[in-house]
Amino acid sequence: MVSSGDHLAPGEEGITNPTVAFLGPFNSYSHQATKIVFPDSKWQLQPTVTIKEVFDRVQSGACPFGVVPFENSTHGTVTFTLDNLADRAGEYADLVVCDEVYLDVHHFLHGRLPPPPSSFSSFSSSPPPPQQTPGDSGPKTGVPLADLRHVRRVYSHPQGFGQTAAFLRRHLRGAETIEVSSTSRAAELAAADATGESAAIASEWAGSACGLDVLARCIEDREDNTTRFFVLRRKEKQGGEWKRGRQRNLEREGTVGEEEEAEDKKGDVYGGERYKSLVSFTVPHRRAGALAAVLDCFRGRGLNLTSISSVPSLDAPFQYLFFVEFEASRFDDPEGRVGGVFEDLERVAERWRWLGSWRNRRCRGDASSTSG
Numbered sequence: 001m002v003s004s005g006d007h008l009a010p011g012e013e014g015i016t017n018p019t020v021a022f023l024g025p026f027n028s029y030s031h032q033a034t035k036i037v038f039p040d041s042k043w044q045l046q047p048t049v050t051i052k053e054v055f056d057r058v059q060s061g062a063c064p065f066g067v068v069p070f071e072n073s074t075h076g077t078v079t080f081t082l083d084n085l086a087d088r089a090g091e092y093a094d095l096v097v098c099d100e101v102y103l104d105v106h107h108f109l110h111g112r113l114p115p116p117p118s119s120f121s122s123f124s125s126s127p128p129p130p131q132q133t134p135g136d137s138g139p140k141t142g143v144p145l146a147d148l149r150h151v152r153r154v155y156s157h158p159q160g161f162g163q164t165a166a167f168l169r170r171h172l173r174g175a176e177t178i179e180v181s182s183t184s185r186a187a188e189l190a191a192a193d194a195t196g197e198s199a200a201i202a203s204e205w206a207g208s209a210c211g212l213d214v215l216a217r218c219i220e221d222r223e224d225n226t227t228r229f230f231v232l233r234r235k236e237k238q239g240g241e242w243k244r245g246r247q248r249n250l251e252r253e254g255t256v257g258e259e260e261e262a263e264d265k266k267g268d269v270y271g272g273e274r275y276k277s278l279v280s281f282t283v284p285h286r287r288a289g290a291l292a293a294v295l296d297c298f299r300g301r302g303l304n305l306t307s308i309s310s311v312p313s314l315d316a317p318f319q320y321l322f323f324v325e326f327e328a329s330r331f332d333d334p335e336g337r338v339g340g341v342f343e344d345l346e347r348v349a350e351r352w353r354w355l356g357s358w359r360n361r362r363c364r365g366d367a368s369s370t371s372g
């Protein structure tokens with residue numbers, strides 16, 4: 001099976017501006033995820049300061065693609081992305097999700113090694129944590145590799161803190177935690193602190209790019225910590241690529257290798273799980289069972305839901321806009337189940353929007369699903 005990057009490369013033919021926006025700076029997890037789909041030998045990767053800026057660049061056409069984190073397996077939804085997908089101000093009418101990327105996320109604590117033991121007396125009287133001894137077989141994970149009593153503040157992205165809550169509780173209880181726009185920005189800030197009292201929760205490569213010392217490795221609460229990213233593009237391109245009644249999304253723009261085409265034909269490998277789609281909707285707030293009625297549309301069409309999220313709709317306090325992901329594509333809908341559920345939504349939801357259909361990267365037989 002070819003990698004998703006290989007699928008994409010020929011797709012550049014129709015793209016005169018091979019640029020991709022992602023949440024920067026370089027060395028963020030978003031950067032890593034972006035490189036999986038858009039190798040930097042072929043694409044110009046453009047870091048942004050905010051997730052909103054990724055949406056802006058794709059909507060304006062400045063970049064044909066953008067990559068944004070959507071959810072983490074430990075800490076849940078990335079609210080900045082959901083907020084933009086909610087598009088309350090009607091700024092992103094043309095944007096759709098056209099692919100997904102899974103990235104294994106292993107956080108390191110980076111900072112400066114502690115000063116000599118005699119200078120600790122003013123910080124704390126508790127004993128230093130166990131350190132790695134020369135006889136240890138491999139690098140220890142999830143424990144401090146040095147005394148952390150000199151660390152007064154820790155920078156990270158809110159997701160970085162959420163995914164390492166147990167380590168922070170156990171080893172950095174007294175330290176101030178400061179949320180910043182990305183984990184790679186956190187590493188930059190820790191490196192800029194000449195006192196050596198700042199640390200960052202960031203990837204291994206983000207810390208080493210800033211010349212920081214590793215104070216602890218793999219400090220995430222769960223070993224299977226994974227973040228899923230969405231690839232965004234403008235709608236008309238994707239819609240225009242519908243050939244032979246099949247989905248023609250980002251990686252399928254005339255780029256499907258023979259090997260993959262053969263895989264596609266094996267309905268038993270992918271079953272009904274080859275594709276996923278995302279819709280957002282609001283329901284009549286005061287009507288009992290209104291949300292259940294919308295969800296029942298999917299049940300009625302035999303469509304399996306894979307995620308449900310919500311954000312305040314901002315129509316009125318405590319009213320919500322919902323997101324539902326389900327296993328099917330509007331571009332590969334031989335039984336009309338997706339078309340049918342859209343008709344149902346038209347009747348049952350207050351307002352609703354299709355936000356994209358793409359290949360399910362976590363279905364059996366797709367080797368390009370995860371990296372990290």
Ligand SMILES: O=C(O)C(=O)C[C@]1(C(=O)O)C=C[C@@H](O)C=C1
Binds near residue numbers: 069160
């Ligand atoms: O801060 C980064 O490095 C990012 O790319 C953002 C982000 C996120 O928003 O979830 C991406 C992956 C990790 O889950 C932590 C942070």
